[in-house]
Amino acid sequence: MQKVLLSGNEAVARGAYEAGVGVATAYPGTPSTEILQAVADNYPDIYCEWSVNEKVAVEVAIGASFGGVRSLSAMKHVGLNVAADPFFSLAYIGSATGGMVIVSADDPSMHSSQNEQDNRNYGRHAKVPVLEPADSQEAKDFTVWAIKISERFDTPVILRLTTRISHSKSVVELGKPLKPNKATYEKDVNRRMILPAIARKMRIKVEERLKKLTEWGEDCPLNIMEIRDKKAGVITCGVTYQHVREVAPELSTLKLGMVYPIPPKLVRKFTDLVKELYIVEELDPFIEMELNHMGIFPKKGKDVVPVLYELNPERVEAALKGEPDPISPPMPPDIPNRPPVLCPGCPHTGVFYNLHRMKARVTGDIGCYTLGALPPLSAMDTCVCMGASLGNALGLEKALGEEFNKNLFAIIGDSTFIHSGITGLVNCIYNKGNTNLIILDNRATAMTGHQPNPATGVTLKGETTHELDLAELARACGASYVAEVDPYDLAETRKALEEASESEGVSVVISKRPCALIVRDEWKPALRVDVKACNGCRLCLQVGCPAISMKEKIAVIDQVLCTGCGVCAQVCPEEAILEKAVI
């Protein structure tokens, strides 16, 4: 068969195709985003969608399974928290009629996440199997296995990836697609109505299923024992297996491709064969606790293998040798950091600049705009989770009174607002809040790569659809003041923010301007600084635009980076920032 270079995410998409998946859903989230993108780009026969959030994504996938069609739902680790409600019910309901795989892409080290969460724990919590691939080949193969297991054992299956699987590329040998199921629907309330009386029966099924899965794991092809030197053996899973092989190639290994449930006989067989047992796993002592429960205690485990952040070859090597954890690689001292920044021409800049000048309190949310918290803008006080900004603002208002609320703003992106901010808005209005909400509508789910969303009126497949009108929605919810502003116009934006804070009831200001990266052909010529007029006051630096810097006490605008948005020109008291033609 043909060999190709695929990322773990692309390999999962290929696996979905080979497994005969008919419906695939997701909400974008790093590091999971490219799975659905790859489905949409390469496999036109699979129905795929950006759902508004992970909960809905899983519900759509469950519906497909009810109709006899295999389905996949992909999300980042925190997405499974959002989808946990249908997911736990699904664990009872099962998926015999159409196999279902839930892909959870975890982000150890939080490269692009708010927390570090080991979603293997969801397997134990919901009593469903967890598969964990160690490279792209396995990412593809395990997706197919997940569908097979799901149908055979009547259970959803978690396919757990991590950043280093999702975003690493390796060689994949392609396989032949399975025959898809026949789409069909039969009413079966004893299977699908999770009422207490029925759920109590399902509860028994869940325990019996777990026993059967454990039994199957004893000699399933996903768990691979490799006996080399018998002096010591390592039980491991996922990409960590690769680090172990890299730094300690002589050690025997038991790689758990199905990391939950763990088969006790296989583990004992391995521990009997090797003199010393080590457990090397990233994040939580998941395997270790399962083994402890079986009465097995490793010679080396989480006492030496760090529980924080992603592992890599040097950290695994140090742990095995009993050396201090090289938690961060050696770096030269005293060189400037390079934190991520809002891009040149970012429309959010105009809003954050105003909030900074107003000395506003700001409850924030999740997206590119979270970078508005960094200096020099420093215009965000809090960030909790998707959609939290509204609830947080209302809580502050109720705790501290209406006076505090005057200069308090909740800020949220268009996609995040639709994901889980709408309920927060309804709640603020219902509970008689005076909350001021800013929706940053940049016409895309920008952070994850500019996916469309309901407010852009385009689907994952690029088809046009109904365009959600955020202003009308806000009015329908009962907002008393609604304004739409162009964030490139600093004065207009400031006026709307002030009116919002002064008006009674819940106010909504919608900052409307496409992300600069999706309208490159609309960029204006780069601006320039009139060196005679610039007095070096550095006010333009307060905009936080990466295109502006100081050279010999005069502001300089990078002619490649500048998009000509003109925000800095509005800030300059000397009117020294001008269009090229003027100077």
Add this chain to the structure above:
Amino acid sequence: MKKADVLIAGVGGQGIILASEIIALSAMKEGLDVKKAEVHGMSQRGGSVVSTLRYGEKVFSPLIKSGTADILLGFEKLEAYRTAQAVKPDGVIIVNDQEIYPITVASGKAKYPQNLDQLLAQTGRKVIKIDAYNIAKELGEVRAVNVVILGALASQLDLSRESWLSAIKERVPKKAVEVNLKAFQKGWEVGEKQV
């Protein structure tokens, strides 16, 4: 057996991912095992980015043990220096002669080191400096900067020229193939001169 561990360091948005794709493809054309790793999302918004690429008969970890990389491709000078110690002591650093100020420098909070050439030389690794931007500009296609740098890298690796050329043909836009092949050649010449 051919093998190499390559690090690529730069600033989010510089086109590092395409460069590592072309290296990976070239190695695959020789029947080698390949792995590469990178991060997407938040850190890509103008922040420091490090990508790894490894090829050989069999590659396990997609990551490279610090201090053992054979070669570092620095797309930006400060990022090259930040990552320099991940290269083995007798390894090679190819550095693009470009400075991009981080926001910490642009806002006056920190100073961009003015002696990076000297600091890089002091690391003891062999340093190959390449003015990829001006080379690409002379060829009339500034977007070919990445391929100029790849040419310099190719001159230091054990993959065949044919593999490189066919990988480039596959990965760059059709109408830009010719200029990119020229860019590769120019980069190769700069790298070769410094062997």
